[in-house]
Structure formats: structure tokens, C-alpha cells
Amino acid sequence: MTSVSAQYYDGNNTRRHAVTLTFAQGWLQVRGEEISRDESLNTASISEKLGSAPRLIHFNDGAHCEISDHASLETLLTEAGHQPLSLVSRMESHWRVALASLLLLLAGAVAAYLWGLPRVAELAAQRIPYSTAHQIDEQALQTFDHGLMQPSKLPITRQQQLQQEFEKLRRGYSLPEYPLQFRASPEIGANAFALPGGTIVITDEIILLAKSDEEILAVLAHELGHVSERHALRNLLQGSIVALALTWYVGDISNLLATAPTLLLQARYTRNFERSADAFAAHMLQAKGMDAAKLATLLDRLETSHRGKNRKGSKLDEWLELLSSHPATEERVKNIRQIKPE
Amino acid sequence: MHTEGLNIRFTGKGGEYFRIWIVNLLLTVLTLGIYSAWAKVRRMQYFHRNTWLNESNFDYHGTPIAILKGRLIAIGMFAAYNVMINFKPLIGLAILLVIAIVMPFLLVKSFRFRLYNTSYRGLRFGFTGSFKGAYLNFLLLPVASLFTLYLLAPFTHRQIKAYQHNNSRFGQTAFSFDAGAGQFYLIYFLTFLWFLLAGALLGVGAYFIFNHAIVEAAQENNRQMFMYIGIGVYLLFIIAMLLLVPYFTSRIQNLVWNNTRLGMHEFESNLGAMKLFWISISNFLLIIFTLGLFKPFADVRMARYRLQSIRMMPAGDMDTFLAASKQDDGAMGSETAEMFDIDIAL
Known part of the structure; x- marks a missing residue:
């Protein structure tokens, strides 16, 4: 069972609480010195991963957790039966995909400039x-x-x-x-x-x-x-x-x-x-x-x-x-x- | 106590942001621009979450649909104006007038959206500026400034910043702004002196370089020679702007943040004109030589320098800021449904 260290904020003030997150018996368990809550991962909103920036888990009452330990969070989400990373997040994390996007964009721009745009303009002009x-x-x-x-x-x-x-x-x-x-x-x-x-x-x-x-x-x-x-x-x-x-x-x-x-x-x-x-x-x-x-x-x-x-x-x-x-x-x-x- | 102040830290990385940027650019093109709203949310979140103050980061909560709505409104206005100005200029001008009249209203909506959707340690920022103030500062004063040959421009700039900062809050705590118009006039005046100096130097240079060419071109009505000169003047103008803009930007940012407070907490900004100039010009050249591919690296570099030059001077405990009361929050929350974001840089 993976435990993930996180920062917890209750949404009412700026006080920071150090907590650990674990997934047990179908619940995300948030535990800290003054914090103890069990949340369903289905109602919490889990932010997508954006590079190495912290990810956030928001609860319905306005409280949230910030997590910088990406590897552990991904393991926890997998254990809980959740897809740890969205498709776009996965695409963004690979240089190969970035390079392929770049080549596609270049090819698209050249094709649009040489053929697409002149053709579209011609068809549009004929209709005016x-x-x-x-x-x-x-x-x-x-x-x-x-x-x-x-x-x-x-x-x-x-x-x-x-x-x-x-x-x-x-x-x-x-x-x-x-x-x-x-x-x-x-x-x-x-x-x-x-x-x-x-x-x-x-x-x-x-x-x-x-x-x-x-x-x-x-x-x-x-x-x-x-x-x-x-x-x-x-x-x-x-x-x-x-x-x-x-x-x-x-x-x-x-x-x-x-x-x-x-x-x-x-x-x-x-x-x-x-x-x-x-x-x-x-x-x-x-x-x-x-x-x-x-x-x-x-x-x-x-x-x-x-x-x-x-x-x-x-x-x-x-x-x-x-x-x-x-x-x-x-x-x-x-x-x-x-x-x-x- | 943190007598030395709390530095803002920015942890975004160029290579990482490049991948986010290029993938989202591709998705935007594939969806004919619709995905751009989702891409903007990702970009804002990347920059906010990588901005740290006192070991906690900021966050962005804007929804793509609200951004899409704002973009459709902006594109609609822009397209209506551009089509009409070609076919029926009078209607085109009428549209421009309507745009000018609704702009302050849209700006207030957009400030509310942007601040309400920014948070730190779980507390939302907010904007409480009135529509009346917006019409005064974004319509009346700029028009007055136009009619006084821009003599009122520094005053207008000061009023706009005061309106924005005096009406912003973090949770329940209000921001305040106390720079005087005189300080704005000084920056404008010094920038103008630099402009004259740069203009004189570039003018003398241009005279020696182009004198012969201009005379020859005029004599022979030579179109290509005029084109050379046009390109030369264009390059000189870009150089002048590259020199002046960083000077002006750094002085204004420092003035604004050194005179802004959050409750009793103060800020300090020490953006250097030379450093900013170096970053701008190297970014500019690298963007040109890479045909735009350096753009995401440039954005990260610029954000890092501009953000890290600001620090907060806490006057007390940083853990005791309170969220806006539930009632306030509800009012704000229900309004987000009808809110939209307009991309207007100020």
C-alpha cells in the first residue's frame, strides 16, 4: 500500500497541514496531525499532471491537497483503479510525441500554404x-x-x-x-x-x-x-x-x-x-x-x-x-x- | 520572523513547457482552434502551479468553456469590424464605437474571472471593482488623454493600476495601492528622454547610411531602392523598441509592486532594466532564428525573471489569511457561470 506525502489546506484559511495519503477499503484516506478524512476518489477532482508542477486533489467542501511526489501518486491512483495520467498528459511527457507534433504541424502548415489556402480562397471567391x-x-x-x-x-x-x-x-x-x-x-x-x-x-x-x-x-x-x-x-x-x-x-x-x-x-x-x-x-x-x-x-x-x-x-x-x-x-x-x- | 522577505520562486522548465506547448498547438490546429481554450487552461495552470511563495504554489481554476465563450465574443467583434470596415466603413466605425463602449464592461468581467480563478493555499483571489470605475478609467480617461496629446497618459496609467490593485483581494484581505501620479510622470518623462536620445542616434546613423540611397531613389523613382530603405527603417524601429520597452516595463513593474500592499504585508520588486533588456533581445533573436520554436523557452525565461524579482515582506503570520465569507463566495460563485475571459493584455 503506497502512502503519499502531501500538503493539505482546508479552504478557509492559509494554514498548511502536512498529511499522508493512502488508499484503503475504497477510500482515499487523508491523515495528519489535526486532519483525518476519508474521501471517495470518484467525487474528488484530481488535476491532470502538467510537467513536474504539483498535482492537486480538490474535495467538495473546498479543501485540497497538493502533491509533488508524482511517482507515488501515480502508483496510488493505479492501486485505486484509476488511470493515473490523462492521454494529453502522457503525450506531453514524451519528447518523441513532441517531435512528431512538430513535424505534423510543419507539414500541415506547408500543405495549407501551398495547396489548402489557395484552394479554399478560390472556392470562396467563386461563391461571392x-x-x-x-x-x-x-x-x-x-x-x-x-x-x-x-x-x-x-x-x-x-x-x-x-x-x-x-x-x-x-x-x-x-x-x-x-x-x-x-x-x-x-x-x-x-x-x-x-x-x-x-x-x-x-x-x-x-x-x-x-x-x-x-x-x-x-x-x-x-x-x-x-x-x-x-x-x-x-x-x-x-x-x-x-x-x-x-x-x-x-x-x-x-x-x-x-x-x-x-x-x-x-x-x-x-x-x-x-x-x-x-x-x-x-x-x-x-x-x-x-x-x-x-x-x-x-x-x-x-x-x-x-x-x-x-x-x-x-x-x-x-x-x-x-x-x-x-x-x-x-x-x-x-x-x-x-x-x-x- | 521573515525580516528578509519571502522570494517568489518559479520552477517552470523550458523543455517541459515546450512539450506541453507543441502538443497543445497540434491539438488546437486539429480541432480548428476550439482546443485553444483547453490549451490556455493548461498553460495558465502550468505557470501558476510552478509559481511558489513560502513553499506553497498558486493555482488556476478557469474553465475552458468560459474561455471559449470569451474568445467567441472577441472574434465576433473583431470579424464584424474587419468585414464591415471594408464593405461599409460607416457601419464599421459604428461597430468600433460599440466595441469601445462595451470594453470596460468586458474588462471588469475578465478581471473578476481571472482573479476569482486564481488561488493560493486554497484561498481565492477576487476583484470588486465597480463598472462605474471601469468606465471612468478605461474609457473616459483614455479619451481625455487622447485629447490632451497624451499629457494625461501617465495619470491615466496610475488611475488604472490604482483601480485594479485597490479593488483586488486575497480571501478577505484587500490589496491597496498608494503610488502617486508624479512617480508615473517621472517614468514616462525619462522614457521619453531615452526615446529622444535613441531616436537622435538612430536618425544620425540612418542619415549616413541612407542619405545617398534616398536621394538616388527619389531621383529615379526607384521602387526597389525604396524597399531597401523601408526594410532599413523597419529594423531601426524594432531596435529602438527593443531598447525602450524593457526600460519602461521594469520601471513600471517596480513602481507598482513597491507601492502595493496586501493587508499590512508589503511587496518589493527590483526588476533590472539591463537584465530585462538582455532577456528580451536574446529571446527575440532566438525566436526569429528558430522560427518561433524558442517561444515556450522564452516565455518560461521571462516569467522566471519577472516573478523572481518580486518578493513579499510579511508583516505578520502568513497562516492567518481567511477565505471570503461564504455569502460573498456564493455571490462570486454564481456569477462565474455567466463569466467569461477576454484576452486583453494591459
Whole structure:
């Protein structure tokens, strides 16, 4: 018969009593200088083991025992016909289980990042109608118009002409029919982008940079690729989940610290979207009898205008490419030029 | 008599806590987050039961369901705000306002929960702060502080600590707090001086490092160059925070505990800014290099230093604290049914 030494407190004051616990005739017997009680182990609550921290046995009247001698308590509980350790406690006590948990978590995180999250975001985005997501677009445009962007300075006739060509381009595709949004923006520079609800914004700067309307349409075809595949919305969804997960994981150390890996992880998603939109554009342009290489030509020119002339690629630049939201232009140009007519 | 005081001892071990942490993290992920409430109870119990004062340990009695309820409320508010601010900003702002208005109420609930569920030698702690006091200290004063360009911030901080400590009790014995606002102003002022000094040094450093780059980037509208600079500024900011936060935290903890009493018993806290700085920065770097796996070791290390720097100076017998009267206890007990915990760090 095992006896376990314990500390006893009656729950009414802080006085400590040294006691011994034994299990006999179906009762847990608590014995000390001034203490003598018999308790049923079925009504007492026995705390789970947490590492080497003391375990507690609470009785119904608020009294409790603290036990630091784990081995003896486990023997006593076994003698009394009780499972001495819970499943989770047993898992927590083995390094092998800890290592296995770690590997499972890592594998799960990688799988979720590479396949799970993109797939879930895609399915969710397909279920959100363009008209619902369009409210985000209106909100975003309002924000942009408060500083970052100004009304377009292109003549109305030019805008109307581009608008007509844009409508011709998307004819035959099941795409939302929101008008093209023209804006001037020295801050953003030569650019075009698709918003989550399917609105496409194009800046005067990129229109002026283009040497022909075909180049402009090539860019618009790329943006229609983003719209058709709901990239902006998917990006919004999976990007916020990545941000949420990382903030939860490292957030209590520093919220600021969470931003760098978040950007890094989100960047891979957007790079994949760019590649996919390039492919969509190339096929769309070919279907309309246009030259897909025009997109490549404009991308090349954009690159030169953004980078300046005297800049050489360094090792650091290659690393920074990881942080970039777009794949390297060289790679994109090469890919677009490789897409064969069907 | 214990004239030299009773040190708090912390016996948690990094490796042991790592195993608890990783197993519970796995279970949390497998249950899509639901197990996190059970994991929190285990974490709290691990830290409480490994905290010793006068050869007895603390304990934590929170129930997972109450914690789960609190988390659902918090996630609900957070999600409602985040969705609405994207679609209908006005409704989003209205939700934010509602959150601000219910926050003091939730805080009182959460303090009651946390203290009532903490015990030492079988006696529960308790919180008796009123809702009125909570609205004054957690809503009115912070808003006033905002409108006075944070000149009231140290005073607000003092009022919050006074509200928390003056309304806490252990069994029947009340805690009391008697630090003046002046002492808070001094710490804020010194931290601000350090901030200016660190800012000036980092600014001069940044000027020499980035001056050339900024001019070049501006001239060429070079996005990648701006990115380098962004990363540089980001790192400098983190360094500044790593330097200042331990200084501020240690000074505040010392001030608060040196001016808190439990009945006639006093406390003494001598947290060192340099030691805390060393622990923070090494924890921080190790967490980064291990991709977060050092986190449980870091938590144990930090808890050990912060707890062991506090000691109690007993003014009499430690065996004579009494539990709150049965009537009080019943009132508290019945309320636990409707209580929940909100994870808000203050």
C-alpha cells in the first residue's frame, strides 16, 4: 500500500497541514496531525499532471491537497483503479510525441500554404458574386481619389475610344461589364490594376508610355485575366488569413515582427497570380487575332522606365525578388513569348 | 520572523513547457482552434502551479468553456469590424464605437474571472471593482488623454493600476495601492528622454547610411531602392523598441509592486532594466532564428525573471489569511457561470 506525502489546506484559511495519503477499503484516506478524512476518489477532482508542477486533489467542501511526489501518486491512483495520467498528459511527457507534433504541424502548415489556402480562397471567391465584391471596389476608388489618384487628363474622345476597344476585347467572355476607370497618378506611375469586384483602373501614365493601342489592350487583357480568375478577391481572402495566422503565431512578441514574413508569404501568391494572368492575356490576345508579344514589349519598357538605366542586377536584388509582388520581368517576357498559338 | 522577505520562486522548465506547448498547438490546429481554450487552461495552470511563495504554489481554476465563450465574443467583434470596415466603413466605425463602449464592461468581467480563478493555499483571489470605475478609467480617461496629446497618459496609467490593485483581494484581505501620479510622470518623462536620445542616434546613423540611397531613389523613382530603405527603417524601429520597452516595463513593474500592499504585508520588486533588456533581445533573436520554436523557452525565461524579482515582506503570520465569507463566495460563485475571459493584455 503506497502512502503519499502531501500538503493539505482546508479552504478557509492559509494554514498548511502536512498529511499522508493512502488508499484503503475504497477510500482515499487523508491523515495528519489535526486532519483525518476519508474521501471517495470518484467525487474528488484530481488535476491532470502538467510537467513536474504539483498535482492537486480538490474535495467538495473546498479543501485540497497538493502533491509533488508524482511517482507515488501515480502508483496510488493505479492501486485505486484509476488511470493515473490523462492521454494529453502522457503525450506531453514524451519528447518523441513532441517531435512528431512538430513535424505534423510543419507539414500541415506547408500543405495549407501551398495547396489548402489557395484552394479554399478560390472556392470562396467563386461563391461571392462580382456585384457583392463590387462594393469593395467603390470603397477603394473613393479612397484612391482622396489623394493618391486624380481624374484622368486624357481627352474624353480618347477615353471613349479606348473604352470601346476594351469592350470589344472582353466580348464573348463571361466577365462583369464595369466601365474602365481612367485616372492620373504621378505617385503610382505607369500602372493598371484590377480590384476585387472586377473594376479595372488604368493610369494616364501607362497609356502615354504605350507606343500603340495594341500594347494598351495587351495590358487590359492581363488585367481581365485577374478579373476572370478573381485574383484580387482571392488575394484579399488568402492574404488576410496568412496575416491573421502569423499575427496569432508571433503577434504577442511584436505585431511589427509579423509583417515581414506576412509580406514574404503573400508575395508568392501574387507572383503566381501574375503568371496566370499573363497566360490568360496571351490566349485572349491570340483569340482576338492580336499579337501577344505586345504585352512583353510593354513590360520591357515599363521595367526600364521604373528601374532607370544604370542599374546592375546584384545578388541582393535576387533575394529581394522574393519580397516582390511580381515575378522578374525577364521571366514574364520569356514566358509570354513562349505561349504558342492554339 | 521573515525580516528578509519571502522570494517568489518559479520552477517552470523550458523543455517541459515546450512539450506541453507543441502538443497543445497540434491539438488546437486539429480541432480548428476550439482546443485553444483547453490549451490556455493548461498553460495558465502550468505557470501558476510552478509559481511558489513560502513553499506553497498558486493555482488556476478557469474553465475552458468560459474561455471559449470569451474568445467567441472577441472574434465576433473583431470579424464584424474587419468585414464591415471594408464593405461599409460607416457601419464599421459604428461597430468600433460599440466595441469601445462595451470594453470596460468586458474588462471588469475578465478581471473578476481571472482573479476569482486564481488561488493560493486554497484561498481565492477576487476583484470588486465597480463598472462605474471601469468606465471612468478605461474609457473616459483614455479619451481625455487622447485629447490632451497624451499629457494625461501617465495619470491615466496610475488611475488604472490604482483601480485594479485597490479593488483586488486575497480571501478577505484587500490589496491597496498608494503610488502617486508624479512617480508615473517621472517614468514616462525619462522614457521619453531615452526615446529622444535613441531616436537622435538612430536618425544620425540612418542619415549616413541612407542619405545617398534616398536621394538616388527619389531621383529615379526607384521602387526597389525604396524597399531597401523601408526594410532599413523597419529594423531601426524594432531596435529602438527593443531598447525602450524593457526600460519602461521594469520601471513600471517596480513602481507598482513597491507601492502595493496586501493587508499590512508589503511587496518589493527590483526588476533590472539591463537584465530585462538582455532577456528580451536574446529571446527575440532566438525566436526569429528558430522560427518561433524558442517561444515556450522564452516565455518560461521571462516569467522566471519577472516573478523572481518580486518578493513579499510579511508583516505578520502568513497562516492567518481567511477565505471570503461564504455569502460573498456564493455571490462570486454564481456569477462565474455567466463569466467569461477576454484576452486583453494591459
